[in-house]
Every structure is written in C-alpha cells, then in structure tokens.
Amino acid sequence: MSHISSLSRLSxxxxxxxxxxxxxxxARLDDRLSTLGVSGRPHLKTVKSVDAAxxxxxxxxxxxxxxxxxxxxxxxxxxxxxLYAVGITPQKLPRxxxxxxxxxxxxxxxxxxxxxxxxxxxxxxxxxxxPAVIEIDxxxxxxxxxxxxxxxxxxxxxxxxxxxxxxxxxxHAGGSYGAQGEAELVAFAERERDAVVxxxxxxxxxxxxxxxxxxxxxxxxxxxxxxxxxxxxxAGVHVFFDLVMAGIGVCAIEDIAxxxxxxxxxxxxxxxxxxxxxxxxxxxxxxxxxxxxxxxGYGLVCDIEGRVIDDLVAIGANQEHGIIALRSGSHAGxxxxxxxxxxRILPNHACATAAQFDGYEVIPAxxxxxxxxxxxxxxx
Amino acid sequence: MSHISSLSRLSxxxxxxxxxxxxxxxARLDDRLSTLGVSGRPHLKTVKSVDAAxxxxxxxxxxxxxxxxxxxxxxxxxxxxxLYAVGITPQKLPRxxxxxxxxxxxxxxxxxxxxxxxxxxxxxxxxxxxPAVIEIDxxxxxxxxxxxxxxxxxxxxxxxxxxxxxxxxxxHAGGSYGAQGEAELVAFAERERDAVVxxxxxxxxxxxxxxxxxxxxxxxxxxxxxxxxxxxxxAGVHVFFDLVMAGIGVCAIEDIAxxxxxxxxxxxxxxxxxxxxxxxxxxxxxxxxxxxxxxxGYGLVCDIEGRVIDDLVAIGANQEHGIIALRSGSHAGxxxxxxxxxxRILPNHACATAAQFDGYEVIPAxxxxxxxxxxxxxxx
Numbered sequence: 001m002s003h004i005s006s007l008s009r010l011s012x013x014x015x016x017x018x019x020x021x022x023x024x025x026x027a028r029l030d031d032r033l034s035t036l037g038v039s040g041r042p043h044l045k046t047v048k049s050v051d052a053a054x055x056x057x058x059x060x061x062x063x064x065x066x067x068x069x070x071x072x073x074x075x076x077x078x079x080x081x082x083l084y085a086v087g088i089t090p091q092k093l094p095r096x097x098x099x100x101x102x103x104x105x106x107x108x109x110x111x112x113x114x115x116x117x118x119x120x121x122x123x124x125x126x127x128x129x130x131p132a133v134i135e136i137d138x139x140x141x142x143x144x145x146x147x148x149x150x151x152x153x154x155x156x157x158x159x160x161x162x163x164x165x166x167x168x169x170x171x172h173a174g175g176s177y178g179a180q181g182e183a184e185l186v187a188f189a190e191r192e193r194d195a196v197v198x199x200x201x202x203x204x205x206x207x208x209x210x211x212x213x214x215x216x217x218x219x220x221x222x223x224x225x226x227x228x229x230x231x232x233x234x235a236g237v238h239v240f241f242d243l244v245m246a247g248i249g250v251c252a253i254e255d256i257a258x259x260x261x262x263x264x265x266x267x268x269x270x271x272x273x274x275x276x277x278x279x280x281x282x283x284x285x286x287x288x289x290x291x292x293x294x295x296x297g298y299g300l301v302c303d304i305e306g307r308v309i310d311d312l313v314a315i316g317a318n319q320e321h322g323i324i325a326l327r328s329g330s331h332a333g334x335x336x337x338x339x340x341x342x343x344r345i346l347p348n349h350a351c352a353t354a355a356q357f358d359g360y361e362v363i364p365a366x367x368x369x370x371x372x373x374x375x376x377x378x379x380x
Numbered sequence: 381m382s383h384i385s386s387l388s389r390l391s392x393x394x395x396x397x398x399x400x401x402x403x404x405x406x407a408r409l410d411d412r413l414s415t416l417g418v419s420g421r422p423h424l425k426t427v428k429s430v431d432a433a434x435x436x437x438x439x440x441x442x443x444x445x446x447x448x449x450x451x452x453x454x455x456x457x458x459x460x461x462x463l464y465a466v467g468i469t470p471q472k473l474p475r476x477x478x479x480x481x482x483x484x485x486x487x488x489x490x491x492x493x494x495x496x497x498x499x500x501x502x503x504x505x506x507x508x509x510x511p512a513v514i515e516i517d518x519x520x521x522x523x524x525x526x527x528x529x530x531x532x533x534x535x536x537x538x539x540x541x542x543x544x545x546x547x548x549x550x551x552h553a554g555g556s557y558g559a560q561g562e563a564e565l566v567a568f569a570e571r572e573r574d575a576v577v578x579x580x581x582x583x584x585x586x587x588x589x590x591x592x593x594x595x596x597x598x599x600x601x602x603x604x605x606x607x608x609x610x611x612x613x614x615a616g617v618h619v620f621f622d623l624v625m626a627g628i629g630v631c632a633i634e635d636i637a638x639x640x641x642x643x644x645x646x647x648x649x650x651x652x653x654x655x656x657x658x659x660x661x662x663x664x665x666x667x668x669x670x671x672x673x674x675x676x677g678y679g680l681v682c683d684i685e686g687r688v689i690d691d692l693v694a695i696g697a698n699q700e701h702g703i704i705a706l707r708s709g710s711h712a713g714x715x716x717x718x719x720x721x722x723x724r725i726l727p728n729h730a731c732a733t734a735a736q737f738d739g740y741e742v743i744p745a746x747x748x749x750x751x752x753x754x755x756x757x758x759x760x
Contacts, residue, residue, distance in 0.1 A: 011471075011472075011475075011760060012471075012760070013760060014760070045699055045700070066661075066699055066700040067700060086645060086657065086700045086701065087645035087646040087655060087657075087719070088645070089643045089644070089645055089657070089719060089720050090719070090720045091391075091392075091643060091720060092391075095391075110646075111646055112646060112647070112719060114718060114719050115646075115719055118719075118720075137648075140651075142648075142655070142698065142701060142703065143645075143646050143648070143655055143701070174698065263469045263471060264469070265466060265467035265468070265469055265523075266467040266490075266491055266492060266495075266523050267492070268517075268522075268523070271520075275467060275522070275523055277466065277467075277469070277760075280666075280732065281446075281735060282760075284664075284665055285664055285665035285666045285667070285732060286660075286665045287665070287667075318522065318554065319425055319446055319731055319732075320425070320446040320447060320466045321466065321522060321523070323522065338494060339467070339469060339470070339492060339494050339495055339498075340469050340470045340471060340498075351699055352660065352665060352699075355661060355736075356735075357759075358758070358759055378661075378738070379737075379738055380391060380392070380393060380394070380657075380662075
C-alpha cells in the first residue's frame with residue numbers, strides 16, 4: 001500500500017504533513033545554528049503538537065511558546081525550559097508560578113516598569129524569583145524598548161532588587177516578514193543582533209549578568225551571518241515552511257511540509273472555476289502572499305501526490321468552499337478535475353492553516369504507506 | 381455579583397456571547413419570516429453549538445449545515461431535518477446514508493449530472509432514496525446552475541428515475557455581502573426569489589413536484605419584501621451579527637452579540653499603539669470590512685462592559701498580539717489603558733472569530749451575574 005492510497009481514503013478537508021520534508025527543514029536550521037555557535041530555542045506555536053515538538057526539540061535546549069496553554073502542555077510533556085514570548089500581564093502570573101512550582105523553568109517577557117513591578121511583587125509573595133527577559137525593539141515592528149532607552153535599566157533594577165530575576169534580553173524582527181531578497185534579510189538579522197547585544201552590554205556595564213541574549217524570526221534565523229554576542233535563536237515556521245516564506249526567499253516550494261487535502265465538489269466551467277471542499281475554515285483567512293511579488297491567493301494547488309499544478313491557485317474562499325482557477329494571466333490550460341478528484345493545497349501561512357485542524361495526517365519518513373495521526377491542541 | 385465582575389475573572393483571550401442580544405436577533409428574523417409567510421431553515425455553521433442551536437431552532441422546522449460533522453452533531457442532538465448546503469461528493473455519501481439510517485432527513489446539494497448519477501447509484505445500492513436539492517445560481521457568486529439551464533431538468537430526471545429523490549431547488553446570494561444600502565439588498569433578495577421560483581416552475585411543468593424552494597443569506601433574509609413561491613429562508617450570521625453586517629446596513633453595532641475579551645499587554649506610547657493578547661489566533665484573519673466604507677481593521681474596541689470606545693480599532697494582528705490604535709484621521713484622544721486593562725473587541729466576521737474558540741462565555745439574558753459556558757465543536 002502506498003501513502004497515496006492511504007491519503008485517498010481520508011475524509012476531506014484534512015491536514016497533511018510530510019515528515020521527511022519536516023525533518024529536512026529542522027536539520028537545516030539546526031545545522032546552521034551549530035555552525036554559528038548558538039543554541040536554538042524553537043517556537044512551538046507553529047506545531048502545537050507534542051509529537052511534532054519531540055522532533056523539533058531533538059537538538060534544542062529550550063523552547064518558545066506564545067500562550068500559557070502551550071507552556072502547560074509542553075511542560076507536561078517534559079520540556080523544562082520555556083520562554084513565554086508575549087508580554088506578561090498581572091492576571092497571568094498565578095499560572096506562571098504554578099508551572100514553575102511544577103518544575104518548568106518558565107521565563108516571562110516584559111517591556112515596562114509596571115510589568116516589572118507586578119513580576120517582582122508576585123515573586124516576593126510566592127517566595128520564588130520569576131525570571132524575566134526584557135523585550136528589545138530592533139525594527140519598529142511591534143513591542144519592546146529601543147536599545148539605549150533608560151527604561152531598560154529601570155526595569156532591570158526593579159526586577160533584581162524586587163525579588164524577581166533578570167534573565168536577559170530578546171528581540172523579534174517581525175518586520176523581516178516583509179523583506180525581499182538576501183541583502184534585506186541579512187540586514188534584518190544584523191539589526192536584531194546589534195539591538196540585543198547593545199542592550200546586554202549596557203545592562204552588564206551596570207552590574208546585571210544578562211545570561212540570555214535571544215534573537216529570532218524564521219527569515220533572520222536563516223540569513224544571519226554572524227551572531228557574536230547572541231546566545232540563542234528562535235524560529236518556528238521553518239519546521240513546515242509555507243508560501244509566505246517561499247515568497248520571501250527563505251525556502252523553496254518543495255520545502256513546504258504542510259498541505260490541505262481537499263476534494264473537488266463542483267465547477268463553473270464557463271468561468272473557469274473549480275470548487276473544492278477546502279474553504280477558509282480549512283485554509284484560514286490568511287492572505288500573507290497578497291502583498292508579495294507572487295500572490296498565491298488562498299494557496300497553491302497540487303495533485304494528491306503533492307506535485308504543483310501549473311498556475312492553479314485558490315483565488316477565493318468561503319467558509320467551506322474553495323474557489324480554484326488559473327492564476328490571472330496564465331497561459332496554462334485548466335486541467336480536467338471531475339467531482340471527487342482529490343488535491344492538496346499549500347498554505348500561505350503554516351501557523352494559521354494548521355490552527356484550523358485538530359491534528360496532522362502524517363506521511364511518515366519511512367514505512368509501509370500507513371499514515372500516522374498527530375493530535376494538535378489549541379486554546380489559551 | 382455583576383456579570384462584569386465575572387468577566388474580569390476570565391483568562392484572556394476568550395469569546396463572550398451576550399444572550400439577550402442573541403435572543404433579540406433571532407426573534408427579529410423569525411418575526412420577519414412569519415410576516416412573509418415562509419419557514420426558516422437557520423444555518424448552524426455560525427453557532428456550532430448545541431446550546432445555541434436550541435435557541436436558534438425554537439421556531440424553525442429544519443436546519444442548514446456546512447459540514448457533515450455539523451449534521452452528525454446536530455442530528456444526535458435531535459434535529460431531524462437538515463440540509464447539507466455544500467456540493468456533495470461520492471466519497472461523502474456513506475456518511476449521508478448513515479445519518480439517514482439513524483433517522484435524520486438529511487438532504488444533499490448538487491449542480492451536475494455526475495453528482496446526480498452518484499447520488500442515484502448510492503440510493504439504489506442502499507435501497508433508500510437520498511433527497512437532493514439542485515443549486516441555482518442567482519447572482520454569479522459561486523456555485524449552481526442558471527435558471528433555464530437544461531442541466532436542471534437533466535439532473536431532475538437522473539435523480540427521479542435513478543432511485544434518488546428530487547426535493548427541490550435552492551440558491552444563496554453570496555454576492556449580497558458586497559451590497560450597500562437598502563435598494564441593492566432588496567434587489568439581491570428579488571433575484572434570489574426570481575431564480576429559484578423560475579427553476580421550480582420549469583421543473584413542475586415537466587412533472588417534478590419540487591416541494592422545497594429555498595433562498596437565503598443574512599442580508600437578503602432581512603431585506604426581502606415578497607417571497608411568493610419561496611418555501612423557506614436560510615440565514616446564519618444574523619444570530620450574532622458582526623461588523624461586516626453592520627457595514628452593509630443589516631444591523632447596528634449594538635446588535636452584535638459576540639466579542640473577544642482581551643487584556644492589555646503593552647504599549648508603544650510614541651507611536652500611539654496599545655498591545656493586547658487577542659491576535660489573529662483569537663480574532664481570525666478575517667478582514668471583511670477592508671472593502672467597506674468603514675474599515676474596522678481586525679475589530680472595533682469596547683470597554684469590558686461592551687461600550688464602544690470612540691475610534692479605537694485593532695489596526696493589526698500577529699498570532700497572539702493585537703495592535704490597537706485610533707482609527708486613521710481620528711481626533712479622539714488615545715485612552716489611558718494600563719497593562720492588565722480588560723477590553724472587548726467586536727469581530728468583523730462572527731463565523732470566523734467564533735471558530736477560533738472552543739466555547740462561549742455566555743452572559744445570560746437573566747440571572748445573578750454568573751456566566752454560563754456553551755461548548756463549540758469544529759472539524760469536518
């Protein structure tokens with residue numbers, strides 16, 4: 001039995017993961033980080049699966065998460081060093097303390113004196129120093145303090161003197177998702193390094209140890225050339241890759257490990273449209289390639305074996321209807337795909353598409369053609 | 381205890397449903413349909429909750445669903461008349477037959493001779509006539525056959541002579557979501573009626589009974605003036621309403637029953653940004669108001685009591701970060717909302733936002749301030 005005949009028996013839409021491609025993607029970044037002499041701290045918000053996390057974490061010491069629910073699930077699965085990389089609120093500190101009491105070295109993130117006061121107060125009340133890293137803004141993307149902002153030293157002092165622990169500094173060059181080409185990506189990676197190294201240097205000059213100096217985004221992780229002064233790199237979507245990453249130039253289409261298996265449900269022949277049962281409920285509403293050079297609509301269409309069909313994209317999506325057509329301007333002929341034909345659609349954004357499903361139908365890297373199922377979780 | 385103090389104790393982000401507003405929205409459409417002399421066949425893809433469906437179905441005979449999983453869950457909960465309103469595939473017919481064998485009058489949808497052959501064959505093999513409605517295209521939106529297309533009679537003959545059952549015709553004016561103002565909405569409703577009544581008339585002229593003549597979308601359901609010849613109306617998002625529906629003019633902002641409760645996690649004061657813990661994982665990536673007169677970003681921001689804060693919108697979203705700012709051109713002042721402040725964000729598209737959560741935190745229409753929890757389901 002081949003894995004194609006296994007796929008053909010699945011109910012659609014469903015989420016297909018090619019384990020061999022995933023393993024190659026994980027190894028690619030791990031090898032890079034080894035060469036650069038830094039640790040990886042993979043972001044597990046992409047996989048949200050204990051089975052997948054085991055492979056992602058094989059060569060990593062710590063993990064990154066985007067929700068306390070992720071921290072709780074992965075801590076339960078044995079991951080003992082976790083950075084919760086979203087700004088902490090006072091209300092969330094009881095769950096942080098519970099995780100730490102259960103043996104997980106959970107680190108929180110902050111960028112204001114108010115948050116530092118709350119973390120220090122909770123540490124004192126619990127008789128346990130909560131470690132925090134200060135978010136540094138390296139590219140004006142979202143959160144964090146600019147290196148040189150006096151608030152950085154103020155926060156460090158509140159933490160250290162208030163009963164908490166200053167673990168270090170981190171930045172995320174989210175702006176790199178809008179980059180194009182090698183030179184821009186290299187520049188984003190240099191800005192990440194420069195920003196956190198400057199902040200760490202200033203903190204150490206005033207007596208703070210600052211052991212963690214953390215950078216990362218999937219684009220910068222793959223284009224950084226020199227990470228002197230950096231201790232760890234975070235990335236998440238590199239595990240699966242997607243059309244947005246291919247559009248930026250971080251991966252090739254063949255590196256995309258994730259796809260949505262779907263079935264043709266109808267046609268509008270005069271208008272050149274093929275309807276499938278993967279709408280936005282399956283693909284997500286993410287249109288991350290809309291601003292890129294090649295707009296892939298709601299996804300690039302492949303046959304059931306995962307081979308791209310020339311110029312065929314999901315040009316529209318309703319809740320449970322995907323609308324497939326040739327890319328605007330294409331000279332290819334619309335293929336004959338009768339009702340019942342199964343296809344696979346590559347996602348714009350792997351994190352968003354995967355989140356629409358309860359688990360992965362995994363094509364194992366080796367085996368007899370039988371699929372495996374890896375459950376996902378969600379929630380906060 | 382007030383329901384506000386109950387809300388303030390929830391972990392964020394979470395999904396809040398105001399039951400009193402929902403009840404008013406349901407009654408509004410039910411009353412309209414009574415006046416127009418037609419039945420409702422509510423679309424349960426919006427609520428995906430047995431608890432909510434009980435209220436939606438109180439005055440309706442049949443239901444509409446968008447997945448077989450919805451059909452299975454709602455049939456199990458006692459709803460015995462269900463239209464699966466997405467084009468049927470041969471692979472899904474075993475599940476259809478299983479539901480029918482369990483006592484649910486499940487109706488399938490099709491618009492091609494190939495699908496009719498498959499339904500007829502499955503009916504013969506099971507010794508049980510599967511009922512089908514033919515999809516009619518009233519506005520060029522997506523699927524279906526134009527009234528007058530000879531394929532309609534061909535399909536009817538294949539079904540009736542092949543052992544299946546022609547139950548009737550249906551249309552969905554999905555194009556009405558792009559309408560603006562009363563005149564356009566009334567016109568869409570008239571096109572829906574004209575298209576299905578013409579198709580039903582042609583079918584009856586050739587001896588087919590065609591008992592079901594079904595129209596519907598939330599905008600047309602609220603603006604139809606005359607439904608002579610129509611037997612039932614489908615709508616779904618009217619239960620909760622959302623910013624897209626308010627933008628079209630189908631409801632007021634005060635009619636939106638659904639919101640995402642969130643907490644402030646940081647600021648970029650110089651840039652006028654407030655960060656919250658509701659990113660696109662909570663709001664969804666739906667940007668349905670982007671093409672409307674008023675672009676509401678990823679949602680319109682309210683205080684914890686649900687009162688709109690002037691001109692405050694979620695201008696951006698990352699996976700777990702919402703970015704809030706004053707609407708472009710606003711003269712309002714940015715409110716002071718310290719880290720830990722709780723807010724509620726109204727969604728662009730209720731179906732998409734609700735799908736990001738496992739359940740509703742329900743503010744009951746009456747009670748002592750305690751919230752209820754209504755679980756949601758998902759999957760296919």
